[in-house]
Amino acid sequence: MALAAFVAGWLTGGGGIDLAWAPTWDLRLAFELDGLAALYGILAAGIGVLVFVYASAYVPRHLAHQGRPRREEARLHAAMVLFLISMLGLTTAQDLILLFVFWDLTAVASWLLIGFDRHDREARLSALMALMVTAVSAVLMLVGILMLRVEYATTQLPELFAVARQSTTVTVAVALIVVAALAKSAQVPFHFWLPRAMAAPTPVSAYLHSAAMVAAGVFLLSRIHPLIALDGALLDALVVVGFASMAVGGVLALAADGLKRLLAYSTISQYGYVVTMLGVGGTAGAAAACFYVLAHALAKSALFMTAGAVTEATGATALSGLGGLGRRMPLLAAASGAAVAAIAALPLTIGFFKDELFFKAALEHGSLTAALAVAGAALTFAYMARFWSGIFLGSPRDAPQPIERRLVWPVALLALAAVGGGIVVAPFAALAQDAAAVTSGAAVKLEAAYHLDARSENLMALAAYALGAFVLVVRGVLSKPLAIVEWVGTHFGPERAYSASLRGLNRLSNQLHDIExxxxxxxxxxxxxxxxxxxxxxxxxxxxxxxxxxxxxxxxxxxxxxxxxxxxxxxxxxxxxxxxxxxxxxxxxxxxxxxxxxxxxxxxxxxxxxxxxxxxxxxxxxxxxxxxxxxxxxxxxxxxxxxxxxxxxxxxxxxxxxxxxxxxxxxxxxxxxxAGMAERHLTLAEDAHGKDVVTVILADFRGLDTLVEITVVGVAMIGVTALLASRRRV
Amino acid sequence: MTSVLTQLVARSLLAPALVVAAGILVKGYSDVGDGFAAAIVAALGILLQFLAFGRAQVAAVLPIRRAPLVALCGLGLAVTVFAVPLAVGAAPLEHWPPAAQSPVHVGSLELITAVAFDVGVFLLVLGSAVAIIDALAATAEDEA
The missing domain is CATH 1.20.950 (Fumarate Reductase Cytochrome B subunit)
Structure with a gap:
């Protein structure tokens, strides 16, 4: 339904809602369905529908494996709906404070979803990590928003775009918001939460980590792009972070063995592309970024679903336990093959155009960017080929169990979209073009077509394929060093800093408590x-x-x-x-x-x-x-x-x-x-129909305080009963 | 355990405590007291039952297991009173009727949304207090 509304809204040119929220703070519930909102909203709702279908077959099996009752399925659905709603709110919000509220709602919903297997300690820790990384950085974002508000006395995005000028304050404020966006999109150095979040059930990964949660970060970058573009240094920083994520994600994806882990690293690297292009900026960069998000989300959610279906059929969760499934599951093999081809940017898929636009934007930016872009695309080609061939080619193992068709046909539908977009690209290009126009703040002409000549984009694509194939061939030699790189990355990377700071905070809190x-x-x-x-x-x-x-x-x-x-x-x-x-x-x-x-x-x-x-x-x-x-x-x-x-x-x-x-x-x-105030209260109490001024103050004049206080009482009740109950269980 | 006298006093005080609480609550806007005070009076009455009869007997007579639900309903009511004005384009927690208009009377009772808010406070505080008393009583019983 939401999907239909978003598609209809986009086709009819959008619309907006603007309600007073807290007029004394000048906050408004301002929503507008513009091109950018349409792109991300259609992605979130459309892939959401397929994920729901997939989950209706997957989750009962998942629960049955763990011996849990069927009714827990409702909990997952509720959290997914909450996520979808907050995502739609996020994409359409026109007020930064409102955006922040939905931003945190998505974080909470994703915490519920990743920690769905709550009996599993690993899942709980992973959910907490995702929440900490995205929510703590969201506080930075709030600080940035408030700095902008102090500077310009508004948090309405259209007004900000009109009045914002380059200054140190604005740069710092926008940089804080950018940090939050990068953490959400799992970019280096915040990338470590994403592979951990693979503890979530597969439909959740297919949704959150392809079309929604991770996409929210680059969405925010697109949404505030006119502010980022005020300072060239911020744009350059985006390019650097994007390439770093491409490199780290790509190399680790080559090394990874677990199916979902590989896909998670690939997501890091793919969003690295998008961040790079947003850093390149301009109309070309914006167009490429928006188109890239669209193409990637379609293909990546198909691949996550493939991983889930394969694991359900064979019980294996890693490439090393798989092979030769192509003959046994031909439809899944073909569908996921199309999705892999789309991410690897082969012609006749929508992915070819994403790389074409990417190369074009990179070429405009400079030759170094172009060279790095080719290297990144080559890595993508290599790990994607490895993913698909590792599952479907090679010598057959044990015969797979039969699985529900609902685990396969959502993949097929997405693959169909990916291939269809490679043949008739116009509707996809139009969607991305409208989004890019919002991002760059200027009309964008997005041209995606096949050119059968030796232009540089085509040559770069060929070079990327060749280089990717080469990497794939020599990967056998590289496997040892790659495994070492992954080990070092997980043990000495930013994840270590995260756990060290958590431990430190716990110790500090204990010490304070002891002193008290x-x-x-x-x-x-x-x-x-x-x-x-x-x-x-x-x-x-x-x-x-x-x-x-x-x-x-x-x-x-x-x-x-x-x-x-x-x-x-x-x-x-x-x-x-x-x-x-x-x-x-x-x-x-x-x-x-x-x-x-x-x-x-x-x-x-x-x-x-x-x-x-x-x-x-x-x-x-x-x-x-x-x-x-x-x-x-x-x-x-x-x-x-x-x-x-x-x-x-x-x-x-x-x-x-x-x-x-x-x-x-x-x-x-x-x-x-x-005192004057007391007199005033006495007169006002008459107006409020009260004769007991104390009660009138509590329930009316300072009612907001009372509301907050009783909320604290309620939270205290939950805390006390939970603490006592946990003590009794021990 | 507790003497018959204690039990007698406790039992005969419950109804008056609840009635006084209700009185404080509904008259709070024109007379002494408010939702918070009313909830404390009611909770003290119930606490007395716990002291005199023990948790199991109280649970048989009063719906104390529902206390957290009551608290949540109270919070829900307060939030509703807070949020409904938003939907009709007024400031949050703007009460009805407005200053110029005189409220509707039922007997000597005045219908004002502020009283509904106060009822929310009452339910939340009462529910929380009883839930905490219940949890403490359960812990104490386990340790005994």
């Missing part, structure tokens, strides 16, 4: 003593004239005086008992007497809360004493503190008592004329 708990008394004193000292200094320095007036006590004050006298008596009495329970009851007597005084002073709301708090604390004390062993309490009660400590405690008590009395006396002697 061990020296609680000192910590509390460290806050209270300087504060009290400051107040005392204030009392000493205040002119005494009129500060300490003695008022009159009239007959009407009798109850108040009585309440305060009880309070004072109880406060003195607290020092006497040695029994814990008596001590606690004395303390609550002080509190209740004070609450009575509040109610007499005309503060019934405060009195009510005070009574409730006192009741809670009295019950808490009693409860804690009931849980503590009786003999411990008795022993503690008999202990007499050291003589010097008794003197010290008495001294502290007297000094603080005197100072507090002086402060309160001085405050009461000079009643402050009632």
């Amino acid at each position: 708990v061990r020296d609680l008394r000192t910590r509390v004193a460290a806050v209270i003593v300087p504060g009290a000292a400051l107040v005392a200094v204030g009392v000493v320095l205040t002119p005494t004239e009129g500060a300490y007036r003695v008022g009159q006590i009239v007959a009407a004050d009798t109850p108040l005086v009585a309440a305060l006298a009880v309070c004072a008596l109880a406060a003195v009495a607290v020092t006497a008992p040695r029994n814990h329970l008596a001590l606690a009851l004395m303390l609550s007597a002080v509190g209740f007497a004070l609450a009575t005084a509040y109610s007499l002073l005309g503060a019934p709301d405060v009195a009510l809360v005070a009574v409730l708090i006192e009741t809670i604390f009295a019950l808490l004390f009693v409860g804690v004493f009931a849980l503590l062993p009786a003999d411990v309490l008795r022993r503690e009660a008999r202990l007499r503190p050291h003589r010097s400590r008794q003197v010290r405690d008495a001294g502290i008590a007297i000094v603080s008592g005197v100072v507090t009395t002086l402060v309160v006396w001085a405050a009461f002697s000079r009643p402050v004329p009632s």
Whole structure:
């Protein structure tokens, strides 16, 4: 449905929604279905449909393998729908804050999806890693967005494009957003989360790691491209990161043995292409990038599904356990062959044009870029050929199990699209052209066609094939060094920095906790003593004239005086008992007497809360004493503190008592004329139909605060019950 | 365990506690108290039952297992009151009726969306408190 809406929306020229969200912050729910949104939205929704079909056959098998109930399937579907919705929101959002919200929603949904096998520790850790890398970098993005907002007082993208000029602030802000985008697209040096994320069930990988999650990063780069293009250094940085990712991903894909791992490395390298082209910029770069994303997503999701189908049929998850499936599964072999050809950029597939546009953009940028582009394409050719031949060619192994046709025909459909795009490229080119126009901020003419002449793009393609074939041939010699490279990469690469920083943070948190708990008394004193000292200094320095007036006590004050006298008596009495329970009851007597005084002073709301708090604390004390062993309490009660400590405690008590009395006396002697805000609240409470101004403040004037506070209460409930429940299970 | 007297006091205090809580809640907008205070009164009444009768008996009488659900409903209600004005183009948490319009009365009760918000607060705090009491009671029983 969403797919139909997006296609229809694109064909009719798009449209937009613009709603006020939080007007006081000038935030608007601004969505617009422009060319870029159409491209990524159609990809996310279209591939999403096929993935759902595929998952309906795959997930029951997956659950059955692990002996889990069928109903867990609903959890996966819910998370996928959440992902799809946030992805569609992301692609159409026109406000950076809104974009950030959807960005984080995709991260949360992907965390749920990658960690779907929650009994598996590896899957949980991988999900957490994906979440950490993408969500922590998203915080950088938020910082960047807020910097832009401070600079230009808007987060609306069209307005930003109109007013933004090159400056250091803008460059830093945009760079922060770019970092988040690169982390999401698994570019070097944040690439390590993607191979780990292959712990997800295969349909999830086919979706998130081809058309959606990873694509969100380059989508963001495209979306804010006019801002990036303000500074040439940022563009150059993109080119460097893109080529680095192409190289790292390509080499590791040549080395990898696991099917999905190989595909993950290939995704890193393929998005490296896109990042490079966005760095090249201009109309040629934008066109090439948008077309590339389209072609790659079609083919790559087909390949992920192929990997899943092959694993389901044979049980093998790595190339070393596979071979010769071509005769047994001809349809799958042909379909995935087409997809492989598309990524390897062979003619008669949509992939040929992606490389043609890529080479064209690279040539415009410079000869070094062009040479590196050919090298990258050669690597792609080599590892793609290795992937396909490793599964389908060679000597046959055991006969595969029969699998559902729904595991095969989504692959076939995608392959059909890839081949169809190689013959009739016009609709795909139109889609990419509209997206590129948004990216580059200018009209783009995207020309994709076969030219049977010796132009440089064709020569570069031929060179890439030849070089790729050569790499494939000599790979046998290279396998040892490649394996070493992969080992070094996983053990000493950025992943190590990630786990080291996680461990460090955990240690830091433990240390802080230890300090807090061990020296609680000192910590509390460290806050209270300087504060009290400051107040005392204030009392000493205040002119005494009129500060300490003695008022009159009239007959009407009798109850108040009585309440305060009880309070004072109880406060003195607290020092006497040695029994814990008596001590606690004395303390609550002080509190209740004070609450009575509040109610007499005309503060019934405060009195009510005070009574409730006192009741809670009295019950808490009693409860804690009931849980503590009786003999411990008795022993503690008999202990007499050291003589010097008794003197010290008495001294502290007297000094603080005197100072507090002086402060309160001085405050009461000079009643402050009632503050403007309180008056205002009283008048406004009438308007809000309330007579109890405290409640009106809580529910109306400061209702947002209340909402946040009760959310905290709810979270605390979840935390407490979860902690207690986990302790009971152990 | 606890004496008959404690149990008698606890049992006879439950209904008054709940009634007082309801009273504080609905009259909160024109009189002392609010959703939070009402929830604490109700939760204290229920806590008394736990102390006097133990977890199993309370669970047989009161639907304490549903406490987390109650809390979530409360949060949902508060968020609804927060979000609905957005849909009609007003600021979030803008209450109805507006200042110029007088509210609808049912008896002496005034229907204001702010009261609905307060009911959300009540449900959330009550649900959370009872859920935490229940979890603590379960832990204490296990250790005993």
